[in-house]
Amino acid sequence: MTGVEGVDAVVVGAGPAGCAAALGLARGGARVLVLEPHPDRSTRFAGEWLHPTGAAVLARLGVAVRPPDFIRNRGFVLHPGGGEPPIQLPYTWGEAAAAPHHAFVRPLQDALAAQTGVRFATGRRFRGLTAGGCLTDEGPVTAGLVVGADGRSSAVRRAVRPDAPPGVALSYTVGVTLPHVPLPAEGFGHVFLGGPGPALAYRITPDLVRLTMDVPLTRPGPQQVLGYLEGSFTPHLSRELADALRARLRRGGVQWAANSFRRRADFGAGSVALVGDAAGHGHPLAAQGISCALLDAECLAAHACPDTYRRLRMASSRVPERVAAAIHRVLTAEDRATAALRQSLFALWRAAPRERARAMGLLGLQDDRRTDFGRSVAGIAAGALTCATRSPDLLDAALTVGGLVRWLGWLGGPHVGVPPRPSGRRVALMWP
Numbered sequence: 503m504t505g506v507e508g509v510d511a512v513v514v515g516a517g518p519a520g521c522a523a524a525l526g527l528a529r530g531g532a533r534v535l536v537l538e539p540h541p542d543r544s545t546r547f548a549g550e551w552l553h554p555t556g557a558a559v560l561a562r563l564g565v566a567v568r569p570p571d572f573i574r575n576r577g578f579v580l581h582p583g584g585g586e587p588p589i590q591l592p593y594t595w596g597e598a599a600a601a602p603h604h605a606f607v608r609p610l611q612d613a614l615a616a617q618t619g620v621r622f623a624t625g626r627r628f629r630g631l632t633a634g635g636c637l638t639d640e641g642p643v644t645a646g647l648v649v650g651a652d653g654r655s656s657a658v659r660r661a662v663r664p665d666a667p668p669g670v671a672l673s674y675t676v677g678v679t680l681p682h683v684p685l686p687a688e689g690f691g692h693v694f695l696g697g698p699g700p701a702l703a704y705r706i707t708p709d710l711v712r713l714t715m716d717v718p719l720t721r722p723g724p725q726q727v728l729g730y731l732e733g734s735f736t737p738h739l740s741r742e743l744a745d746a747l748r749a750r751l752r753r754g755g756v757q758w759a760a761n762s763f764r765r766r767a768d769f770g771a772g773s774v775a776l777v778g779d780a781a782g783h784g785h786p787l788a789a790q791g792i793s794c795a796l797l798d799a800e801c802l803a804a805h806a807c808p809d810t811y812r813r814l815r816m817a818s819s820r821v822p823e824r825v826a827a828a829i830h831r832v833l834t835a836e837d838r839a840t841a842a843l844r845q846s847l848f849a850l851w852r853a854a855p856r857e858r859a860r861a862m863g864l865l866g867l868q869d870d871r872r873t874d875f876g877r878s879v880a881g882i883a884a885g886a887l888t889c890a891t892r893s894p895d896l897l898d899a900a901l902t903v904g905g906l907v908r909w910l911g912w913l914g915g916p917h918v919g920v921p922p923r924p925s926g927r928r929v930a931l932m933w934p
């Protein structure tokens with residue numbers, strides 16, 4: 503290397519967040535260096551469902567999410583199990599796009615490579631921050647802005663906050679692809695309850711359905727796990743999906759990913775801006791990761807000033823992250839308060855199209871207003887409370903009401919997203 507490289511911005515990572523941030527900054531006139539040690543990482547098992555709000559950001563960047571490369575989806579269908587009829591949850595403002603993860607990242611990386619003002623340095627890695635920029639494995643770079651877009655285990659975040667605790671482990675996602683199998687209704691993602699965790703099925707190519715299964719941290723060992731997946735998930739799927747899953751488990755090709763949670767409450771400091779998963783991430787069930795990454799990137803490029811970016815994204819992230827955490831807990835936990843909330847939520851969704859629309863707006867990042875979130879929570883909690891207080895068993899009613907109060911405290915408090923410790927009776931062990 504001769505001399506010190508100088509640019510306006512270094513973007514660390516060329517996943518969805520880094521590509522979108524670099525494109526936006528360069529189109530605003532900045533000279534941008536993008537560091538990406540593994541451009542082929544996009545072939546891994548990761549985000550494949552993009553809410554309409556995220557698809558709109560991609561379209562604004564010039565990446566059209568059109569068939570046949572992207573499957574258009576009108577919303578979700580929830581299958582509660584236990585013989586209850588399904589609940590359809592349509593988007594009201596657009597269509598989601600589903601495709602293998604690389605189908606989202608590759609066109610963005612191609613656009614980067616062709617973008618004036620961008621140097622896309624593949625094989626090059628971020629090594630640390632310096633007073634006026636950062637250090638890479640090919641030497642120092644001076645830059646007015648360093649963008650940490652390097653994913654969940656972000657080295658940029660660790661350089662800014664060396665003492666920050668790691669993310670909290672939540673569960674595992676098991677993924678399989680199922681060829682030539684119909685969905686119960688095409689053009690929708692299907693959520694099946696009744697197993698150890700929710701299963702989600704959606705089409706990612708005209709011939710391929712993705713099935714993901716949420717497996718608790720207490721998963722069985724390698725000898726039992728295939729039998730466990732078959733035995734605990736197939737009874738809750740449609741017959742076609744169950745048959746296809748059985749066949750797939752026999753053939754192999756099961757992918758695993760660990761799910762963890764980190765609040766989106768730290769978007770960097772000084773001249774460093776964190777975007778996408780580097781700023782925080784939640785359970786993939788809410789399918790918010792890529793959309794959040796693209797919205798972060800768009801906001802950073804629009805304002806260029808890291809302070810303004812941090813303030814705006816902190817404010818916009820509060821509600822979506824609570825919605826995602828609440829949906830994950832309400833669909834997975836088994837305590838009596840959660841069961842009451844689940845019942846109330848499903849009853850409300852069945853009865854009121856307006857509630858379904860509001861829920862999808864909040865889940866799909868179209869609506870981040872606290873008032874709408876508050877109204878949704880109030881309606882669901884009121885239903886659960888009414889149901890609890892009607893119970894003839896006074897102790898059961900009291901325990902449910904206590905659980906509901908703790909639930910709401912968790913949802914509004916600083917530990918939202920972190921699974922609460924079970925609050926069962928404590929057993930005192932006494933020595934003779």
Ligand SMILES: Cc1cc2nc3c(=O)[nH]c(=O)nc-3n(C[C@H](O)[C@H](O)[C@H](O)COP(=O)(O)OP(=O)(O)OC[C@H]3O[C@@H](n4cnc5c(N)ncnc54)[C@H](O)[C@@H]3O)c2cc1C
Binds near residue numbers: 537551627629786
């Ligand atoms: C199983 C699974 C299913 C998911 N499903 C969905 C879904 O359906 N919908 C959805 O929206 N989200 C989903 N997500 C989340 C989604 O994949 C992420 O939120 C999204 O990929 C985040 O994008 P990102 O650009 O912030 O980070 P990443 O995609 O992780 O990209 C980070 C990039 O930084 C690079 N990098 C790492 N270290 C360095 C370094 N030192 N120097 C330079 N570069 C570096 C990496 O090579 C990588 O290319 C899912 C995630 C998982 C694991």
